[in-house]
């Protein structure tokens with residue numbers, strides 16, 4: 001069954017796009033059918049997959065979400081680009097910022113991406129969503145559409161403080177819109193593995209969110225036991 005994973009953190013530059021692209025390509029190399037969705041107006045994922053001018057793309061995630069909003073059919077494979085690495089992806093560009101604003105007046109605005117993904121899930125083993133560095137309506141759409149949220153985080157004091165807001169938002173989405181949602185993994189850049197106090201704080205933060213049960217949290221550190 002297809003697993004949908006949002007890669008999210010409202011802090012910028014923590015490795016969301018890098019994680020999404022590399023995890024996707026790694027899964028494809030294992031023989032999995034993988035779709036990457038860029039839920040970020042910056043177009044960084046498109047750029048890292050070789051699209052030099054994402055803002056000039058005619059069909060993007062925006063085209064697809066607008067069709068869902070207007071109850072129009074999305075053609076099979078519409079907007080999907082196949083990459084030599086064996087992954088499919090749907091890019092985004094600056095137009096996604098405009099769509100985010102327009103979503104305010106849309107009925108069931110949190111469910112638009114889920115409605116689309118539900119129609120393509122049978123085609124893939126994994127769908128990975130690269131979120132933008134904010135907790136706005138597009139990121140909420142990604143969380144509502146996902147089974148898991150993967151949070152790349154830097155093991156330092158301020159990033160962990162910022163994580164509280166993200167965990168709260170995930171909890172709210174879990175309670176009100178998507179009871180399936182779990183935190184899958186908090187991944188940490190290898191240079192931070194030694195900071196066990198910060199890692200403990202992250203674990204406690206996740207565990208304190210009682211509404212996430214079961215909470216699948218794996219901290220990749222040799223120093224911190226995961227209970």
Ligand SMILES: Nc1ncnc2c1ncn2[C@@H]1O[C@H](COP(=O)(O)OP(=O)(O)OP(=O)(O)O)[C@@H](O)[C@H]1O
Pocket residue numbers: 011012013014015016017018019040042044131132133189190
């Ligand atoms: N594990 C890593 N080790 C070293 N550098 C990394 C690692 N992961 C990402 N980077 C570098 O950090 C920078 C930011 O990464 P990336 O664009 O993936 O972050 P992001 O969270 O997607 O940013 P944004 O919030 O702007 O979307 C890039 O230059 C990337 O090459």
Ligand SMILES: [Mg+2]
Pocket residue numbers: 016017018040044045130131
């Ligand atoms: Mg990014």
